[in-house]
Amino acid sequence: MTVLADLSAWLDATWLSWAMSGGYPWLWPACETLHFMGLALLVGSVGVLDLRMMGMARALPVASVQKLMPWAVAGFVVNLVTGALFFIGEPQQYVANIAFLMKILFIVLAGVNVGVFYLTGLHRRIERMGPDGEAPLGAKIVAATSLVLWIGVVYWGRMLPFIGNAF
Amino acid sequence: MDWLIWLESLPLSVWVRESGSLWSYPTVLFLHTVGLAFAVGMSAVISLRVLGAAREMPPPALEPFYRVLWIGFWVNAASGVALLIADATTKLTNPVFLVKMICVGLAMGSMVAIRRRLGAAASGTNPGANRITALAWFSLVAWSGAILAGRLMAYIGPVSGVDLS
Numbered sequence: 515m516t517v518l519a520d521l522s523a524w525l526d527a528t529w530l531s532w533a534m535s536g537g538y539p540w541l542w543p544a545c546e547t548l549h550f551m552g553l554a555l556l557v558g559s560v561g562v563l564d565l566r567m568m569g570m571a572r573a574l575p576v577a578s579v580q581k582l583m584p585w586a587v588a589g590f591v592v593n594l595v596t597g598a599l600f601f602i603g604e605p606q607q608y609v610a611n612i613a614f615l616m617k618i619l620f621i622v623l624a625g626v627n628v629g630v631f632y633l634t635g636l637h638r639r640i641e642r643m644g645p646d647g648e649a650p651l652g653a654k655i656v657a658a659t660s661l662v663l664w665i666g667v668v669y670w671g672r673m674l675p676f677i678g679n680a681f
Numbered sequence: 682m683d684w685l686i687w688l689e690s691l692p693l694s695v696w697v698r699e700s701g702s703l704w705s706y707p708t709v710l711f712l713h714t715v716g717l718a719f720a721v722g723m724s725a726v727i728s729l730r731v732l733g734a735a736r737e738m739p740p741p742a743l744e745p746f747y748r749v750l751w752i753g754f755w756v757n758a759a760s761g762v763a764l765l766i767a768d769a770t771t772k773l774t775n776p777v778f779l780v781k782m783i784c785v786g787l788a789m790g791s792m793v794a795i796r797r798r799l800g801a802a803a804s805g806t807n808p809g810a811n812r813i814t815a816l817a818w819f820s821l822v823a824w825s826g827a828i829l830a831g832r833l834m835a836y837i838g839p840v841s842g843v844d845l846s
Contacts, residue, residue, distance in 0.1 A: 547832045550717065551825060558722020562746060571745040578737035585729060645742070668714050676707040 522605035534603025555589030567657035611678030617670035688769035697767040720753030731817035768841030775838035781830035788823035
């Protein structure tokens with residue numbers, strides 16, 4: 515843990531950390547607002563694809579919904595940047611926080627799930643599906659896993675101040 | 682403001698605010714965030730499509746996601762009431778809360794108006810297309826305002842002690 519403690523102390527001494535943790539009082543709430551907007555964009559666009567694969571809105575061709583994914587990536591990047599800024603601002607409240615560890619784990623698992631979707635060729639089978647097509651069972655499992663994991667990410671993020679010690 | 686104190690003294694309010702259980706305040710707050718993700722998320726996807734994103738998606742085929750949007754909305758109405766009565770004396774006297782409610786009302790109103798015009802969005806030349814484009818921008822701005830106001834309730838005006846996040 516000493517590496518984390520060193521990293522935390524080093525980050526804490528940076529200008530960016532000072533700016534985030536009160537140097538500019540509007541910066542933290544501004545990043546929180548962006549973090550919520552990014553969350554909505556990510557869960558919204560991934561959610562529409564997942565729900566379609568699970569059998570909702572069958573009139574929607576799955577290949578067309580995949581065109582939404584750049585928006586999901588945009589939401590993810592916004593949250594990665596604002597999330598990194600929270601971490602830099604108050605590193606000591608995250609490094610030893612079990613909820614933060616779980617949040618990162620769930621994000622990694624969501625990434626693995628996306629990897630499974632592309633590496634097993636499920637995405638290609640999905641693309642060939644027209645309107646009213648039914649996704650193969652594998653795709654339905656990936657979709658349900660994705661929804662559970664992203665809701666889990668939101669859960670652990672919300673639990674940061676309550677199970678861990680962050681605010 | 683006796684009625685605000687009365688609201689705060691209701692058993693549900695006391696439980697949400699003071700039980701210290703993970704199932705009270707933290708879980709209500711989590712539900713409020715998941716509801717936001719789905720209500721704003723579905724609205725954002727529908728509005729973005731109206732504005733030209735993922736053009737291959739036929740707008741009328743997005744209709745079923747309005748059910749998800751409404752579930753998110755009602756989850757947040759319920760969790761929002763629980764959070765509100767738990768800290769009635771601060772949250773209900775905070776003008777930022779009124780701004781948030783106006784933004785949510787305008788956002789939901791524009792989403793309902795978009796729903797009735799999803800057919801028009803499918804054909805770009807339709808006379809209804811301009812109006813639905815304006816409504817889509819409006820809903821995105823109103824939701825952003827609602828999120829911003831919701832965040833600022835923890836910073837501006839009377840701030841409740843329990844809201845650390």
